[in-house]
Each structure stands twice: as C-alpha cells, then as structure tokens.
Amino acid sequence: MSTAPGGRGERAWFDSARVERLRERAAILREVRAFFDGRGFLEVQTPLVVPSPGLDLHLAAFEVATDAGPRWLITSPEYQMKRVVAGGVARVYQVCKTFRREELGALHEPEFTMLEWYDASEGASAETTMAQTEQLVAALARARSGEAACEVDGRRIDLRPPWPRVRVDDAYRELAGCSMWDLLPDEERFFRAMVERVQPALGAERPVFLTHWPASMASLARLSPDEPTLALRYEAFIAGIELCNGFDELTDAAEQRARLERDQHARREAGLPVYPIDARFLAALEEGLPPCSGNALGVDRLVMLLTGAACVQDVLAIPHARL
Amino acid sequence: MADTTDLRKGFKLVIDRQPYIVVESQFVKPGKGQAFFRTKMKNMMTGSTLERTYKSGEKLDKADTEERTMQYLYPEGDVRVFMDTTNYEQIRLSNEQLGDNVYYLLDGTEVDVMFFEGKPIGVTPPTFVELEVVSTEPGFKGDTSSNTTKPAELETGMVVNVPLFVNQGDRLKIDTRTGEYVERAKG
Numbered sequence: 127m128s129t130a131p132g133g134r135g136e137r138a139w140f141d142s143a144r145v146e147r148l149r150e151r152a153a154i155l156r157e158v159r160a161f162f163d164g165r166g167f168l169e170v171q172t173p174l175v176v177p178s179p180g181l182d183l184h185l186a187a188f189e190v191a192t193d194a195g196p197r198w199l200i201t202s203p204e205y206q207m208k209r210v211v212a213g214g215v216a217r218v219y220q221v222c223k224t225f226r227r228e229e230l231g232a233l234h235e236p237e238f239t240m241l242e243w244y245d246a247s248e249g250a251s252a253e254t255t256m257a258q259t260e261q262l263v264a265a266l267a268r269a270r271s272g273e274a275a276c277e278v279d280g281r282r283i284d285l286r287p288p289w290p291r292v293r294v295d296d297a298y299r300e301l302a303g304c305s306m307w308d309l310l311p312d313e314e315r316f317f318r319a320m321v322e323r324v325q326p327a328l329g330a331e332r333p334v335f336l337t338h339w340p341a342s343m344a345s346l347a348r349l350s351p352d353e354p355t356l357a358l359r360y361e362a363f364i365a366g367i368e369l370c371n372g373f374d375e376l377t378d379a380a381e382q383r384a385r386l387e388r389d390q391h392a393r394r395e396a397g398l399p400v401y402p403i404d405a406r407f408l409a410a411l412e413e414g415l416p417p418c419s420g421n422a423l424g425v426d427r428l429v430m431l432l433t434g435a436a437c438v439q440d441v442l443a444i445p446h447a448r449l
Numbered sequence: 450m451a452d453t454t455d456l457r458k459g460f461k462l463v464i465d466r467q468p469y470i471v472v473e474s475q476f477v478k479p480g481k482g483q484a485f486f487r488t489k490m491k492n493m494m495t496g497s498t499l500e501r502t503y504k505s506g507e508k509l510d511k512a513d514t515e516e517r518t519m520q521y522l523y524p525e526g527d528v529r530v531f532m533d534t535t536n537y538e539q540i541r542l543s544n545e546q547l548g549d550n551v552y553y554l555l556d557g558t559e560v561d562v563m564f565f566e567g568k569p570i571g572v573t574p575p576t577f578v579e580l581e582v583v584s585t586e587p588g589f590k591g592d593t594s595s596n597t598t599k600p601a602e603l604e605t606g607m608v609v610n611v612p613l614f615v616n617q618g619d620r621l622k623i624d625t626r627t628g629e630y631v632e633r634a635k636g
Contacts, residue, residue, distance in 0.1 A: 231476025317482040
C-alpha cells in the first residue's frame with residue numbers, strides 16, 4: 127500500500143495521533159467560542175457564495191455557477207460581517223471556511239478555517255483587537271496545557287500578553303538591513319525580503335505584532351492620521367508563521383469605493399479576473415459603519431502551533447491532498 | 450518548459466548551465482502578498498547546495514538527465530571506465546567527478562550512471578557494498594561490544610572506523626550513503 131497522504135486507507139490515516147489532534151482542535155474551537163461569547167460577541171454565519179470575493183491583487187477566488195449568474199466562494203467574510211456591524215451589532219464573530227485558489231503547502235490549504243471578529247464598542251481601535259488576540263491565544267494555551275506557552279520545533283514560545291508591537295519598517299531595518307521604502311514601490315522586492323529575511327525571524331521567542339503597513343497593502347483599513355503613507359493594519363507572527371491580519375476599519379464609503387476601483391484597475395492591468403465591487407457592502411458604509419476594528423485569524427495554523435503539529439494538514443480530518 | 454508547480458523534492462533543473470536536484474521546496478505566501486517557493490537545491494556535478502526563492506509561476510528549465518545501469522571495468526590513469534553491458538558502450542568518468550564513490554568500485558560493480566545532456570556526470574553505487582580489510586591493528590579476542598573503534602584500510606583505499614574485533618582479511622558491509630561500517634559480511 128502506498129504511504130503517500132493520498133494513498134493510505136482511512137484506518138491508517140485516522141491513526142490515534144490524528145484523532146487526538148482532532149479532539150484538541152474541537153476543544154480549542156469550544157474555547158474560542160467561550161472566549162467571544164463571554165465578552166458579549168454575537169456569533170454569526172454569513173454566506174460563503176458571494177457576488178464579490180474581494181479585490182486583493184494576490185488572492186484568487188473559486189468561481190461558482192449559480193442561478194443568479196457567476197458568483198464566488200469567499201476569500202474572507204469581511205464584506206458581510208461589516209454589514210452586520212453597520213446593522214448595529216457592535217461585537218460580532220464568526221468561525222467559517224474561506225477559499226483561496228493556488229495556495230497549497232505546509233501552511234496553506236485552498237480551503238481553510240478562519241476566525242474573524244469585529245469590535246465596534248465605544249473607543250475600539252486596532253489596539254483593542256490586538257489585545258483580544260493576545261488574550262485569546264494565551265487563554266487557549268492555558269486551557270490546553272495549564273500555561274500560556276507553546277512549543278515549535280523543540281523551542282518554547284512564551285505566549286503571555288502583551289506581545290511586542292513592532293513597526294513593519296523597523297522590522298525591515300533590523301532584519302533586511304534596509305528601510306521597506308527602499309524596496310517599495312517594487313512590491314516583489316518587498317515581499318521577497320519578507321519571505322526570505324523578515325518573516326522567518328519573527329516571533330521566535332514570543333509572538334510579535336507587526337504594525338503600520340504600507341497604505342497600498344490595506345485596501346479596507348484606515349490610514350494613520352499622522353502618517354498617511356501607512357495603514358493602521360497589523361499582523362501577528364509566531365515562530366515565523368503569519369497568524370492573523372487585522373486593522374482599524376475604513377468607514378468612509380467614498381474613499382472605500384475609490385480604493386476598490388483602484389484594486390479593480392490593478393487586477394485588470396495584471397491580467398487577472400476582475401471581480402465586481404460588492405454594492406451592498408458599499409451601501410452599508412454609506413448608511414454608516416461605526417468606528418471599529420476587526421481581525422482575521424487562521425484557525426488551522428493556530429491549532430497547529432498550539433498542538434505542536436508540523437503542518438496544517440496534520441490538524442485537518444481530510445486535507446486537500448486526500449480528496 | 451517547466452514552472453514552479455514542478456518544484457518538488459527530486460525535480461532536476463538547469464541553472465547557469467549546471468544540473469541541480471531539488472532537496473527541499475516550500476510554498477510561502479504572505480496573506481496580502483505574492484506567492485513564492487523557497488527552494489534548496491544540490492548541484493549534481495559539484496554537490497554544493499544553493500538556496501533560491503522563485504516567484505510562483507516562474508518558468509524553469511527542466512534538466513535533461515538520464516540514468517543507466519553500467520558495469521565498472523577498470524581504472525585508466527585518473528579516470529575510471531564503465532560499460533553498458535546491453536550495448537557494450539563505454540564511458541569514462543574522472544576520479545574528481547566520482548568523488549568518494551571511487552571507494553565503492555570493484556571490478557564488475559554495477560552502478561547507476563547519471564547523464565546530463567548526454568554526458569556522464571556521476572554515479573550512484575549500490576546502497577551497500579562488501580569490501581575486504583587490507584590492513585588494521587590486530588583485533589582483541591572477546592571484545593565484541595566495545596564502543597571504541599579503530600581505523601581499517603579497505604581494498605579500494607578507503608579508511609573506515611571499525612569495531613576492535615575486525616581483522617585483516619575480513620569482508621565488511623559498508624553503507625555507501627554514509628560511508629560507514631555496517632557489519633562483518635557473512636560467510
């Protein structure tokens with residue numbers, strides 16, 4: 127019998143170690159819900175098949191044929207969740223599947239689980255959802271092992287809040303030996319330095335938040351009022367692994383429309399499919415999205431880190447390669 | 450033309466006119482960024498390693514390689530002569546090209562010869578070979594469990610560390626992947 131992941135029988139695939147990791151995954155998901163339910167967040171489920179999957183230049187969506195014409199599987203539930211917030215629900219969260227084509231590797235599956243939440247309570251900012259992120263991850267680790275730590279490749283990582291906040295540009299100066307502005311506007315050079323030099327060194331001993339990303343890489347985020355070339359966007363990294371992406375949300379409908387049109391233009395220029403602009407999302411912003419912050423966190427990666435698994439496929443019942 | 454979707458362990462490609470074999474390849478993609486493959490490769494001629502980051506979708510030059518089983522015949526100065534026993538074609542490889550594999554060649558040994566663009570570039574010997582000890586310090590009777598070792602010279606000129614009980618004239622099983630002693634050959 128073949129030993130390839132695709133070739134083994136179910137009895138061999140669902141060995142006791144995998145079943146144990148799936149139990150841990152289920153327990154972590156219960157804790158996630160307890161964390162948000164306990165803080166007054168409403169759990170919602172928004173549609174997975176949508177009229178626009180998002181216009182990020184580097185995301186490819188699965189097209190779906192429907193009775194209403196072509197639609198797409200979500201690459202993130204962001205548009206729909208912001209509509210819920212605009213509708214008056216100040217604290218909302220969701221655990222759902224998201225879909226991205228052409229992404230497959232030890233940290234990537236074309237279909238993966240996302241935890242996404244928004245906080246529009248009084249005074250909420252990116253700092254609010256960053257604090258919730260570090261508290262959540264520490265709480266999950268404590269519930270599992272009694273202490274706020276995890277182990278990656280035999281190295282202990284201290285998950286206790288607060289996690290250091292480092293500006294992206296400072297991380298580039300330290301780890302890539304130059305300012306990020308020296309590499310931009312050539313985005314490829316920026317990302318090449320990110321994957322080769324910056325990211326692998328992030329969060330080796332404790333997680334870190336990278337903050338203040340270039341404005342061009344955050345279409346749905348508010349810009350820093352003091353430094354408009356930067357977006358109030360953050361990402362958390364643990365052991366070189368990108369765990370989440372959050373920001374202070376853009377609430378200005380006109381500005382949002384202009385940015386989405388710019389993104390459509392960039393996709394057209396790059397020869398990529400140009401997805402529609404989600405009209406109801408823009409209408410919700412026009413009606414009024416309160417100041418808020420949201421974060422999207424990769425659940426498979428989080429479970430992988432907490433359980434010491436080697437790849438996201440090890441914390442899934444059936445990964446893509448076994449379909 | 451190949452592209453980055455072919456970047457799997459064992460894939461062979463040409464870089465600067467030299468053949469490389471992929472040892473490790475990892476898909477990496479920042480959430481809001483471009484996709485890359487971080488790849489570790491080994492030069493099939495020199496054995497040196499190379500790390501490269503390819504942009505997803507980049508075109509690659511697949512190496513034209515072929516492996517053929519051939520028999521080692523004899524040395525000829527600094528080169529070694531091999532023959533394809535199916536068509537009697539002979540090829541020559543220098544000791545430098547063969548590296549440590551020269552130590553595993555005995556008259557008639559069958560090896561896999563790697564060809565790159567029609568030219569031989571190296572060999573893969575059998576995983577295990579049996580070689581005779583031509584000189585070593587005398588063994589100590591009864592000492593079969595000790596952790597201590599001593600050097601022994603084998604018939605091909607190779608020197609390996611062996612347990613103290615090994616004697617001149619013994620035939621030893623050697624692992625050609627590590628160059629290490631495995632056990633005394635039976636019979």
